[in-house]
Amino acid sequence: MKKSFIYIYNNKEYPVEVTYKMKKSISYRLKDGVFFVNAPYMVTQKRIKEGLDKFAKKLIERDNLNKSLENDKRLFLFGDEVKIEGDVATFSSGEKMTFVSREDLIDKLIWIYSDYMIERTRYYESLMSIVPSYKVKIKKMKSRFGSNSKQTHTISYANHLYSYSRDILDSLIVHELAHHFFFDHSKNFYSVVYKYCPNYKKDNVKLKKRIFK
Ligand SMILES: [Zn+2]
Structure with a gap:
């Protein structure tokens, strides 16, 4: 079951896509300006908004950081480009590493x-x-x-x-x-x-x- 609504943070509108699942806790993530929320069936929209009030700032900051990282100058290690996707760096060897x-x-x-x-x-x-x-x-x-x-x-x-x-x-x-x-x-x-x-x-x-x- 899915529902969506608009959440406003710092005068900016963010679509929120809620997926209701058989689970115990609510999880939040932000991708390309959309909040994706997984929530147990019984949770109210009010409760989800309260969680957004708590986590939106951090999620938005992290999303902005990742965007700026992606747009930033390319990074190289030992002559090969380090591929960057979100907070994961992939080396030419195929090895992956996360960073903050x-x-x-x-x-x-x-x-x-x-x-x-x-x-x-x-x-x-x-x-x-x-x-x-x-x-x-x-x-x-x-x-x-x-x-x-x-x-x-x-x-x-x-x-x-x-x-x-x-x-x-x-x-x-x-x-x-x-x-x-x-x-x-x-x-x-x-x-x-x-x-x-x-x-x-x-x-x-x-x-x-x-x-x-
Ligand atoms: Zn010398």
Whole structure:
């Protein structure tokens, strides 16, 4: 059994579609400006409106947020676009993840990226016979992609590089680790870089031009 009515919130009219079911509690959701309510058979319209008075604000805010997220700039992880539908992000691998805001989603992309950078730094350290291993930091860096601090034996990577493909990120990791052997950007330095990253030149151009893949 279905019924509909109009609910007014902040001088705006919202259609409400009520579906009566064999259930114990009332549930509310908002999609494209329409409230969908599932309610037990015995519930009155007055009772449903009381619930809307309580939940409308939150549901409208969330609907607006999701709309702005959908219209916002596209997000990429490891070179592939992250598909966003409502509060669900789908990665190129098919894996899905929920989030509460764009900020939250970007934080989560940075975590995934951080894990990768740490893991790959360890991988290249062993390949390049670098001991002891470096401390790895992911931090806000505006003008540089990464840095190697000899003093603190720390490699830092900029936190906004999650959009780039793994190959491009690897080229940055190799660059920073090559500074373990040569602290300048000399021929010797680049001979180390190219040994472990033969496509370094291409990858580095992409990094600088913000070409993700
Ligand atoms: Zn350098």
